[in-house]
Amino acid sequence: MTMISALLLIAAPTAAAPVLDQRRSDQATAYAARRDGRLLGLREIEGRVVPTMKGAQYIGVDFDSGTGVYTLKFLRDGVVIWVDVDGRSGQVIGRTGR
Template identity: 40%
Template sequence: MKRFVLCLSLIGAVSTAADAWPRRSMEQFRAREMRREGGPPLRDIQRQWQGRMPGYDYLGSDYDPDQGSYRLKYMRDGSVSWVDVDGRTGREVRRSPR
């Protein structure tokens, strides 16, 4: 019985990962294509914005392939702030309240 339950839980984990894979794969593909077209690499964008967000901790980023932009996430004093950055130029598109 324990083996049966273990098999079912593994099947569920694999199907969940398989469902998420195509979306992440397409986002990564579009990010690589944008980089080939001359956009700055994400690490350069992150470095540029870290200097503009003193006192904030960098939490990570998401890529929006439809807009060609990155959403950088920062935290200070328990409050999360987002900066949307054009992936082609590195310029700010939108920022949540600071």
């Protein structure tokens, strides 16, 4: 094993920790907001948006706890489509791709 490989193995878990902490924080924020009725649940958002994306494969979601926006990701004909949804109202507020 080279010195660079060894350093990468040591640094990798440390570099990933802030990302995991942020994801946990986003999940906790979303859960609390959903519980308190300030945010629609992911399943409700998916139930509104996924059926409108005919011919596209649903590949995942991101949630921004700062804005309360869900970003649903789809794939159609090799093109990624992002659909931004307001988590409070369930309204589509933006879309990129075709």
